[in-house]
Structures are given as structure tokens and as C-alpha cells.
Amino acid sequence: MAAPMLRCVSPSRWFCTPGPWAVLPRGLREAHSGNKGLLAVQKARGLFKEFFPDKGTKVELPELFDRSIAGNCPQTIYCGFDPTADSLHVGHLLTLLGLFHFQRAGHNVIALVGGATARLGDPSGRTKEREALDAERVGSNARALRRGLEALAAHHQQLFSNGRAWGSFTVLDNSAWYQEQHLVDFLAAVGGHFRMGTLLSRLSVQTRLKSPEGMSLAEFLYQVLQAYDFYYLFQRYGCRVQLGGSDQLGNITSGYEFINKLTGEDVFGITLPLITSTTGAKLGKSAGNAVWLSRDKTSPFELYQFFVRQPDDSVERYLRLFTFLPLPEIDHIMQLHVKEPEKRGPQKRLAAEVTKLVHGQEGLDSAKRCTQALYHSSVDALEVMSDQELKELFKEASFSELVLDPGTSVLDTCRKANAIPDGPRGASVLVVGQHILKNGLSLLKIGKRNFYIIKWLQL
The missing domain is CATH 1.10.240.10 (Tyrosyl-Transfer RNA Synthetase)
Structure with missing residues (x-):
């Protein structure tokens, strides 16, 4: 079903989203929220970095989550995840933790898979355009991300329950409200509410415009679609808060301005720190240093x-x-x-x-x-394991298995497998019972972290 176009809602719509808090006595709700406040606690942990807009966030936003205020119902918070790959990675984990903390406090959270926006590509924090993905690839990635998000939510619910009433966790895909939209109708209804000067002033846009590659129209319109996502969730789910990495502030700002212009209501953005490697690079697929959350990609x-x-x-x-x-x-x-x-x-x-x-x-x-x-474990402990047990064990650890013929140089084979760099060649005598286990396997360790199983075809 196509998304409703630019229809305002009454203030009561976003102020009374149904949730489990409605059945709790007020005193119990206050105990759950804590006197210090949800936002202050997460700020102290270092999880929440910035609040937007500056106006109102010192009073209105904290009060929105203050369970002790009479009439306050659970709020709805969302964060987006574009399916540019078929798995989430550690860089996404903080935003998920942010959603989980709100859920644990009794609020309703939405993980939004960007099945539509991934086709455009988010320019935030990038020096060049993302590789274009076709609809089939994006759809496949979106389904994989949905499964991953649902699995994480299930683990959270099963293994980290604090015995309190939690809010809901919902996974949505924004392709559901874009697939039936007609381009001209959408631009006519939405485009008039955005000013070019404001969109061009965003840091992510300025950075790309000054780069040698420039910026495509598809990338430029990304912030418009993300703003509309926020508006749609505000309309349908009473969502008033968007979470995102610190590089998403410009996109969140566009959503705030769009909603405020149409409805006169205030919505809010909360940014979280970006996780970087020891060299300071942002962890992710584009940087080539992603630690994946899918078991098939990172064990x-x-x-x-x-x-x-x-x-x-x-x-x-x-x-x-x-x-x-x-x-x-x-x-x-x-x-x-x-x-x-x-x-x-x-x-x-x-x-x-x-x-x-x-x-x-x-x-x-x-x-x-x-x-x-x-x-x-000692070599003796490994030796008593069966061939299949060893294979399963090292498969869990995602180690490689090298199959060698008798007389083959282990060093040459490892070099071909990129296990070790080229260097002086050496030779050693491998002794059955010492270097080769009785089950015909050897465990080869290169450096501190690289292990290989060698299967000897003949002994």
C-alpha cells in the first residue's frame, strides 16, 4: 500500500502509543525509569553523543522519556540500516544497543531496513560514490539483514532479560512505502518542502561536491528520502526520535525540518559515536575492515x-x-x-x-x-579428537585446511595460499607422532593468529 502523502496527525497520536507500560502502576514505572533518567544514564556510558535540535533537548526530550510524568506513554524510536551488504557488522552494533536500551526502558523501537534508500547510496562519511546495487541484490541483502536483526532481538530477549516489561521491537523495510509511489507525484508533494540552499549546506554534501568525483543526483536525494522515512514513521507509528551514527546528523536534521514544517511538532535526533579501528578508520564494508555479525562471514x-x-x-x-x-x-x-x-x-x-x-x-x-x-590445549588433547571433530572445530573458527601431497613444501604451499610472505626458504623434517598426528592431520601455526590444518594424503 502506498504511503499516505503529507497528512498531519493530532498531537495525541504520538503521545499515546500503546505499550506494556500502560498496565504498570505508576510507582513501578518510576522505579523502572530511574531518577537519573534514561538519556542521562546512556550519556554517562558514552553511548549517546549528541542530541538534536539544541533547542528543547535539555527539557522537552528528557521529559518525553520521563516515566514519572503523568500521562506519558511509551515513545517510539527508530534507526535505519541500509542493506548494502548481506550482513550487519560491528559498526552497526552500537545503534542496535541504543535501540535495545530504549526497549529495556519500556519504549517501542523500530529497526528500519533501507530496501529503497540502499538503491541511492548514502553519501555520509564517504569520499566517493557507493557501488550501485541492482534491485535483486538489494532485496536479497534486505531479507538477510531482516533475519539478522530479528535474531539479535531474539537473543536479547532470551538471554538478557532483566525481568521488567519491555517495549516492542519491530523490523520494517522502507521499500514497502516507496514501491507504489509515482515519481512525479512524490516530488510534487514532497519536493516543495525542501530548500536547495539548506540541502546543499549539509557537511556530507559539501564534502562530496568538493571531491574530484563530485556527487550524483541519486546521492543528493538520499537525505530527502531519509527525511520522508522519519515523517512516515512519525505519521504511522508516532515515532519522534531517530538514532544514528554521528555521520548521520545532516540526514536527521533534514527529517526534523521536514516534519516540523509540515506539522509544527518537534522531533529529535540522537547520535552515537562511530567505532574505529586502531588506526582511526571507521569500521565497515567500504573500509575493508568489517567484523561481520553474520556467522557465515565472521565466525x-x-x-x-x-x-x-x-x-x-x-x-x-x-x-x-x-x-x-x-x-x-x-x-x-x-x-x-x-x-x-x-x-x-x-x-x-x-x-x-x-x-x-x-x-x-x-x-x-x-x-x-x-x-x-x-x-x-596440548597436542595430546588435539590428537585424541577424531578427524571429523577437528574439521568441525576449525570450521567453527573459520580456519583454512591445506591438502598436501607427500614431498610438497609446506612453506611453498602456505605462500601460495597467502599464509606467509615470500622470504628465505627453509626446510624441516616432519615426524609422525610429533608434527603429524595419528589421524593424519597437522596443525600449522603462522605467527600468533593464523592456524591451518594440513591433511596428509599419504604417510
Whole structure:
């Protein structure tokens, strides 16, 4: 069904969204919200970075989520995820955590898959245009993202329940309200409410216009469609808050201005920090350093190890951002770490909490099993495992299996597989029972992190 075009709603529409809080006594609702306030708590964790607009966010926005105010009903918050790939990655995880924190406080949240907007490509934070994706590819990616989002929401519900009444978690796709829109009708109804000077002033647009490649019309119109998404969700679901990374502020601003111009009502934006690598690069598909949340692309073991390897100067911040652990408990974990840093307690707790959220308890068990086998087991322990058990174990860890003929140089084979760089050639004698297990397998370790299973065809 096509989206309704530019129809205002009454203020009561967004002020009384149905939800589980309606059945709770007022005193219990106040206890759930906490006197400090949801926004202040997440600001203290470092999860919420900026609030928009400046006008009103010191009073109106906090009051919107203050459960102690008589008549306040659950609010609706959304965040968008464009399906430019068939999996979410760690860079998306913070916005999901932001949605989950609102849900845990009794508010209703929407994860919006950009099945339409992904066809245009978001220029925010980019120096060149995204690779164009056809409709079939975007549709396939959108279905995969939907499954991933629903799985994460299920793990959150099953494994991290705090015993309180939560709000709803809904996954939508914006292609549902664009697929029946006619271009001329849409531009005639929507386009007149946007000013070119304002759109051109956005930082993301200015950056691209000054780049050698310039900016396409499709990219330029992206912020218009994202603004309309916000308006549509405001109309249909009473959504008054949009979450996004700090690079999304311009797009969120466009949505605020569009809704305010049409309805006279205020909506709000909340940005979250961007997660970067140790070199300062934004984590993501485009940067080539994505740590995927799909098990088919990044195993539970690899995700677990990504967080276990976080340096001491990052781990406390990541515990605050990526977990639901109370701040006093995080302080206690860090105090123990000062006494016994060699145990890497904060890193292990961080890795366990994130892996359990993303892959469930089974995924966490798999990650721990691989870690135990690779870093703490002796050769004897590996030797008693069957061929199939070893294969399954290392498949979980996403390690490679190299099949060699007798007399083949291990070093040459590893070089061909890009396991080790070219360098001085060497030779060694492999002894059955010492270097080769009785089941005909060898475990080859290159450096600290790269492991390979070698299957010997003849001994």
C-alpha cells in the first residue's frame, strides 16, 4: 500500500502509543525509569553523543522519556540500516544497543531496513560514490539483514532479560512505502518542502561536491528520502526520535525540518559515536575492515577474538558501550584488572557479552571451545579428537585446511595460499607422532593468529 502523502496527525497520536507500560502502576514505572533518567544514564556510558535540535533537548526530550510524568506513554524510536551488504557488522552494533536500551526502558523501537534508500547510496562519511546495487541484490541483502536483526532481538530477549516489561521491537523495510509511489507525484508533494540552499549546506554534501568525483543526483536525494522515512514513521507509528551514527546528523536534521514544517511538532535526533579501528578508520564494508555479525562471514570465534584482543586503553569504554553491565560492575571489573592484568578479565567479559548477544549461548560456547582448543590445549588433547571433530572445530573458527601431497613444501604451499610472505626458504623434517598426528592431520601455526590444518594424503 502506498504511503499516505503529507497528512498531519493530532498531537495525541504520538503521545499515546500503546505499550506494556500502560498496565504498570505508576510507582513501578518510576522505579523502572530511574531518577537519573534514561538519556542521562546512556550519556554517562558514552553511548549517546549528541542530541538534536539544541533547542528543547535539555527539557522537552528528557521529559518525553520521563516515566514519572503523568500521562506519558511509551515513545517510539527508530534507526535505519541500509542493506548494502548481506550482513550487519560491528559498526552497526552500537545503534542496535541504543535501540535495545530504549526497549529495556519500556519504549517501542523500530529497526528500519533501507530496501529503497540502499538503491541511492548514502553519501555520509564517504569520499566517493557507493557501488550501485541492482534491485535483486538489494532485496536479497534486505531479507538477510531482516533475519539478522530479528535474531539479535531474539537473543536479547532470551538471554538478557532483566525481568521488567519491555517495549516492542519491530523490523520494517522502507521499500514497502516507496514501491507504489509515482515519481512525479512524490516530488510534487514532497519536493516543495525542501530548500536547495539548506540541502546543499549539509557537511556530507559539501564534502562530496568538493571531491574530484563530485556527487550524483541519486546521492543528493538520499537525505530527502531519509527525511520522508522519519515523517512516515512519525505519521504511522508516532515515532519522534531517530538514532544514528554521528555521520548521520545532516540526514536527521533534514527529517526534523521536514516534519516540523509540515506539522509544527518537534522531533529529535540522537547520535552515537562511530567505532574505529586502531588506526582511526571507521569500521565497515567500504573500509575493508568489517567484523561481520553474520556467522557465515565472521565466525563466533573470530568475533570473540576481536573483542578479546582489544587493548587495555579501550576495553573499559567498550564495556560501557557494547554491554548491558551496570557501571558499578564495570568499575569493579576494571579494579580487578589492575591487580591481575595478565588474566585479561575485562576483555574476556566483553567478548563473552557481545558474542552471546550476537550469536546466542550456542555461539558463545563454540567460541570458547575453539579458544580452549587452540590456545590452551596440548597436542595430546588435539590428537585424541577424531578427524571429523577437528574439521568441525576449525570450521567453527573459520580456519583454512591445506591438502598436501607427500614431498610438497609446506612453506611453498602456505605462500601460495597467502599464509606467509615470500622470504628465505627453509626446510624441516616432519615426524609422525610429533608434527603429524595419528589421524593424519597437522596443525600449522603462522605467527600468533593464523592456524591451518594440513591433511596428509599419504604417510
